[in-house]
Amino acid sequence: MLENKIIKFQQVTKKYTGDITAINNLSFDIEKGELVFLAGHSGAGKSTILKLIAGTEVASSGSVVINNIDLGKISQNNRTFIRQHIGFVFQDHKILFDRNVFDNVRLPLDIIGGFTEKEIHEKVSNALESVGLEHKIKSRPEQLSGGEQQRLCIARAVIHKPKILIADEPTANLDRANALKILELFKQFHKSGVTIIISAHDESILNDYGKRIIRLSKGQFRG
Amino acid sequence: MDKINNHIKSFKQSWSYILSQPIEHLINILVLGLIITICGIGLSLNNNMDTWKANNIVYPQMIVYMNTQANQADIDATQKAINKAGAKIVKSSQFISKDQALAELSQDKNMKEISSDVISSSDNPLPDVIIINTSTSESSILNKLDMQISQIAMVDDVQVDMNYAGKVDNLILFASRLSFAIQILFIAVLGLVIYNMIRLQMMLKSDAIQVSRLIGASDSFIMRPLIHYALWQVTIATLAAYAGLFFISNSLNNLFASFSNLFGNGFKITLLPIEQFAMMWASIAIFTIFTVFLAVRWVFNNTQAKQ
Ligand SMILES: Nc1ncnc2c1ncn2[C@@H]1O[C@H](COP(=O)(O)OP(=O)(O)OP(=O)(O)O)[C@@H](O)[C@H]1O
Ligand SMILES: [Mg+2]
Numbered sequence: 109m110l111e112n113k114i115i116k117f118q119q120v121t122k123k124y125t126g127d128i129t130a131i132n133n134l135s136f137d138i139e140k141g142e143l144v145f146l147a148g149h150s151g152a153g154k155s156t157i158l159k160l161i162a163g164t165e166v167a168s169s170g171s172v173v174i175n176n177i178d179l180g181k182i183s184q185n186n187r188t189f190i191r192q193h194i195g196f197v198f199q200d201h202k203i204l205f206d207r208n209v210f211d212n213v214r215l216p217l218d219i220i221g222g223f224t225e226k227e228i229h230e231k232v233s234n235a236l237e238s239v240g241l242e243h244k245i246k247s248r249p250e251q252l253s254g255g256e257q258q259r260l261c262i263a264r265a266v267i268h269k270p271k272i273l274i275a276d277e278p279t280a281n282l283d284r285a286n287a288l289k290i291l292e293l294f295k296q297f298h299k300s301g302v303t304i305i306i307s308a309h310d311e312s313i314l315n316d317y318g319k320r321i322i323r324l325s326k327g328q329f330r331g
Numbered sequence: 332m333d334k335i336n337n338h339i340k341s342f343k344q345s346w347s348y349i350l351s352q353p354i355e356h357l358i359n360i361l362v363l364g365l366i367i368t369i370c371g372i373g374l375s376l377n378n379n380m381d382t383w384k385a386n387n388i389v390y391p392q393m394i395v396y397m398n399t400q401a402n403q404a405d406i407d408a409t410q411k412a413i414n415k416a417g418a419k420i421v422k423s424s425q426f427i428s429k430d431q432a433l434a435e436l437s438q439d440k441n442m443k444e445i446s447s448d449v450i451s452s453s454d455n456p457l458p459d460v461i462i463i464n465t466s467t468s469e470s471s472i473l474n475k476l477d478m479q480i481s482q483i484a485m486v487d488d489v490q491v492d493m494n495y496a497g498k499v500d501n502l503i504l505f506a507s508r509l510s511f512a513i514q515i516l517f518i519a520v521l522g523l524v525i526y527n528m529i530r531l532q533m534m535l536k537s538d539a540i541q542v543s544r545l546i547g548a549s550d551s552f553i554m555r556p557l558i559h560y561a562l563w564q565v566t567i568a569t570l571a572a573y574a575g576l577f578f579i580s581n582s583l584n585n586l587f588a589s590f591s592n593l594f595g596n597g598f599k600i601t602l603l604p605i606e607q608f609a610m611m612w613a614s615i616a617i618f619t620i621f622t623v624f625l626a627v628r629w630v631f632n633n634t635q636a637k638q
Binding site: 162164185188189190191192193194196198202204205206215216218219220221222 | 333336337536538539541542543544545546547548549550552
């Protein structure tokens with residue numbers, strides 16, 4: 109069932125400048141519609157794996173195949189273009205503080221293009237509603253709490269209904285109650301058939317979900 | 332259709348941005364306008380040099396002094412000899428009779444005092460004069476004409492400044508080279524100013540650019556607003572420069588007009604014709620787009636935003 113594997117890592121090694129091996133000879137697959145957790149301590153290589161999937165980093169050796177496209181064999185422009193089909197919740201949020209919540213969330217639609225203002229309004233409202241932030245649509249990002257900022261990032265990542273949703277430590281700075289709420293949100297998106305990869309350094313929170321957990325340590329599988 | 336919509340959006344964005352920070356952008360526009368004005372002055376200088384050349388400033392004048400005893404027949408003979416030389420050598424000639432010269436002299440208040448005894452004398456001592464506007468700066472030809480006319484009876488003297496032509500020609504050549512060099516220099520400066528403008532914008536918006544890039548923004552998505560931003564400022568600056576050139580040439584022409592007996596009437600600045608101005612704008616616009624393109628690429632290659 110080759111066509112069911114939406115993400116394939118084949119003997120992937122990623123070395124950063126300065127001879128840092130972040131990922132060492134990793135192979136794994138993720139199936140279409142799967143929800144996978146990526147667990148590991150700080151520096152284990154979680155973000156690196158997610159960046160390789162998004163194509164913002166390129167494997168030093170081995171191949172990363174997304175939807176049957178080998179990211180190492182296409183141009184940088186095409187890798188950028190493929191990202192339009194991926195939703196990314198960044199570890200450091202990457203909220204734009206020069207604009208309000210609405211303008212933050214609409215960004216992927218502007219990049220993809222071809223939407224009318226009316227469609228954009230509708231989609232932004234829906235996305236914010238799905239994360240419970242519709243009442244903050246006109247707020248400035250600095251007026252949001254940490255959990256609300258995290259939800260803003262999720263709204264921005266899902267607004268264009270990507271096939272793959274990547275979330276880099278979306279629960280990191282949240283208390284347990286809020287972290288669970290966020291994970292609940294991802295479960296909702298998962299029900300609509302999106303392939304989701306979530307990284308976390310705190311494994312305890314993940315165990316209840318009964319989903320696959322890829323455990324990493326120093327760039328390699330563990331346990 | 333999408334492309335047009337994108338451009339309309341970038342157009343609106345850049346204008347509202349420029350208008351939302353008018354002071355900051357006024358400075359940009361003034362600097363750009365100044366540079367474009369200087370380029371425009373260079374261009375009009377080149378244009379005008381051609382006109383001045385055509386207006387006979389380059390070719391020397393020959394002044395033929397008749398003997399005071401010369402009669403109409405002598406003058407006719409001289410005139411005939413001049414006309415025989417042909418249009419390639421003689422562009423035009425002008426006869427100034429001694430009476431005319433005296434009348435003009437007596438009208439000049441300053442001259443009146445100096446020449447009081449001349450004027451008071453009943454016998455007009457001034458000679459008849461023929462001024463020849465030549466149409467060549469070839470000294471051998473002019474010398475030959477000089478000889479021919481000098482040999483005519485009742486021609487006292489023929490004066491021609493041989494070096495004049497060469498001097499003016501060199502001056503004009505030098506001036507046009509200088510204005511060309513200045514234009515090249517200032518186009519380079521224009522490029523640097525635009526580059527710096529874009530670099531600053533990209534630094535101000537580096538977060539937005541980086542995030543857009545991570546979400547999948549193409550080069551053109553990032554470049555388009557910057558191109559509009561630079562293009563419309565350059566366009567305002569070009570219009571301002573045209574207004575400036577209009578003002579400068581008008582005031583200079585007024586100045587020249589009041590000194591017309593010094594410079595002659597050939598000295599007049601014509602403004603860049605509107606087609607040439609439109610061409611200048613178009614070239615600057617293309618140059619701007621190209622510069623923005625290079626600037627964005629440069630910033631991409633030297634920052635994180637390249638992904
Ligand atoms: N751009 C980079 N240049 C050099 N080294 C890097 C770079 N990014 C990451 N690394 C190194 O690669 C290793 C893996 O980093 P990575 O960000 O993937 O870890 P992580 O599992 O996401 O950690 P955390 O839980 O702290 O986010 C680390 O040792 C890190 O220092
Ligand atoms: Mg990380």
